[in-house]
Amino acid sequence: MCHIKKRFGQNLRTIRKSKGFSQEHLAYAAGMDRSYVGKVERGEVNLTIEKLYLLAKTIGCSPKDLVPED
């Protein structure tokens, strides 16, 4: 329930760093707020699937890569 957001955020952070993005660069490229990306990575927000897709597309990975199993 709660760990879902956390694990999603961990996935995002790992992939974002592996692609050489800063939070702010990613946020800017995705047209979203820098503080919001931080909250997503910290697992503080329950984001919508459209944001999920936007982040995946911007970061250059599959949406499935961000979604934890189980």
Place this chain on the structure above:
Amino acid sequence: MCHIKKRFGQNLRTIRKSKGFSQEHLAYAAGMDRSYVGKVERGEVNLTIEKLYLLAKTIGCSPKDLVPED
């Protein structure tokens, strides 16, 4: 952008039917409203990842199975 919700809904509907659930059964088992499940399947709502997980768990599939590629 927009087709994302539609394709998600199509995936949900396909898997739900393959598992022998009606919208109403699924909604009841997941503790949500029947009409909401219908709207999700028709791609009318931009659901959050917690709803995504709840639906996947209830229907007995992986969250990744509901999320379209690309």
Place this chain on the structure above:
DNA sequence: ATAAAATGGGTATTATATGCCGTGGACTGG
């Protein structure tokens, strides 16, 4: 043909996702 089940689709209210502003801390290079 008729009843029952399943779904579509509307509307109104409440909860919350998201954007926008700021502050401060850790770290780096000049």
Place this chain on the structure above:
DNA sequence: CCAGTCCACGGCATATAATACCCATTTTAT
């Protein structure tokens, strides 16, 4: 020491997701 980058974190306003009703239509089964 100072300027710049990156990030954690918080408050607040607003757009929108979540929820709970309702009724009409289609589909299925008898």
